[in-house]
Amino acid sequence: MTSSQSDRLSQLTKEPSEKALKDIYFISGLGADKRVFQRLEFKGYQPVHIDWLEPKPDESLAEYAQRLTTQIKSEHPIIIGLSFGGIVAIEIAKHIQVEQIILISSTKNKSEIPFYLKILRWFPIHRIFPYQTFLFIGYSLIKWFFGLENKEECQLLKAILFDTDAHFIKWAIHRVVIWNNETIPEHLYHIHGESDRIFPIRFVKPDFTIEKAGHLMVLNRAFQISKLIEKVIN
Numbered sequence: 560m561t562s563s564q565s566d567r568l569s570q571l572t573k574e575p576s577e578k579a580l581k582d583i584y585f586i587s588g589l590g591a592d593k594r595v596f597q598r599l600e601f602k603g604y605q606p607v608h609i610d611w612l613e614p615k616p617d618e619s620l621a622e623y624a625q626r627l628t629t630q631i632k633s634e635h636p637i638i639i640g641l642s643f644g645g646i647v648a649i650e651i652a653k654h655i656q657v658e659q660i661i662l663i664s665s666t667k668n669k670s671e672i673p674f675y676l677k678i679l680r681w682f683p684i685h686r687i688f689p690y691q692t693f694l695f696i697g698y699s700l701i702k703w704f705f706g707l708e709n710k711e712e713c714q715l716l717k718a719i720l721f722d723t724d725a726h727f728i729k730w731a732i733h734r735v736v737i738w739n740n741e742t743i744p745e746h747l748y749h750i751h752g753e754s755d756r757i758f759p760i761r762f763v764k765p766d767f768t769i770e771k772a773g774h775l776m777v778l779n780r781a782f783q784i785s786k787l788i789e790k791v792i793n
Contacts, residue, residue: 580605582633583792587611588642588664589731591719595641598781601789614727620734624650631655637792640665641777642757643731645749652744661788662749662765664758664774668740671763676736704756706773716775748791750784752776 583604585596593608609630614623624647631638631651635658640648645665652660666672707713751758751765752772760768767787772780 582607582636584609584631584633584636584638586627586638586640586644586647588644589728589735591641591644591716592722594715594719595775595777598778599788600781600785604792611727613724614730618730620647620650620738621653623647623734625654627651628654637661639663639788642774643735646735646738646740649740649742649744649747653742657744658746659792660744660747661791662747662751663777663784664752664755665749666758666763667743667747667749669738670741671758672735672738673759673762705775706752706754706756706779707775708779712775712778715778750787752780 581604583601584607585593586609587593587595592611596606596608599606607630609627612623612626627647628651635656637659638648638651638657639661640646641663642665645660645662645667648660648662649667651657701707701716702713705716707716748767749763749765750767750769751760751763752769752774753760754771755774755776757774769776769780769783772783777784
C-alpha cells in the first residue's frame with residue numbers, strides 16, 4: 560500500500576466518528592466566556608459555545624434569548640448553562656424545543672433567587688456601581704466569593720472579567736434581579752455546589768449536588784461535573 564493510500568484509508572476511518580459527533584451548546588455565566596468550560600471532557604459530543612451579543616436598549620431577557628437562538632443549528636439541542644447562562648438557557652427553551660437543559664451553578668425560577676438580590680429591584684445600586692472598582696478588589700475576596708481554590712483560577716477569572724463589557728454586566732445583573740420566571744422546562748437537570756455563595760444551596764433545589772464546591776466549580780470540579788453530564792445526556 561502506498562503512502563497516499565494509507566493516508567486516505569486513515570481519513571476514511573476517521574470520518575464516520577467525526578460525523579457522529581453531536582453538538583452540545585454551552586452558555587457561559589455572567590462576566591464569563593468559554594474559557595470557564597475548558598476543563599470539561601466529553602466523548603462523542605462537539606461543544607458549541609454561544610457568544611454573548613450586545614444588549615439593545617431596554618431589551619428584555621426574553622427578547623435577548625430569542626436573538627441568541629440564531630446561533631443554535633440543531634433541531635432539538637442539548638444546552639448547558641452556567642450561572643446566568645442557565646437562566647438564559649431556560650428563556651431560550653421558551654422559543655425553541657430542546658432535548659435537554661443542564662444547569663450548573665444556576666437557578667431555575669424566581670423562587671430560587673436569593674432575597675438579597677430581589678432587594679436590588681427597589682434599590683438598584685448595581686446599575687450605578689463602578690464595574691472597574693470590582694475588578695480591582697483583592698484576590699482573597701474574589702477567591703472566597705466564587706469558590707476558587709488556587710491562584711491560577713483567580714487569574715483566569717480576573718482575565719475574563721477584564722475582557723467583559725461593563726454595560727453587559729450591569730444589564731445582565733439587572734435581568735437576574737427582575738427575573739420572574741415560574742416555568743421550569745421538561746428534561747431540565749440542575750447541578751449545584753453545596754458551598755455556592757452566589758446562589759446558596761438553601762435557596763435552590765438541584766438534582767445533583769457536589770460537596771464543598773463553589774460557584775465556579777466548573778473549573779475545580781470539572782471531572783465530577785463531566786461525569787454527571789455524561790450520565791444525564793447518555
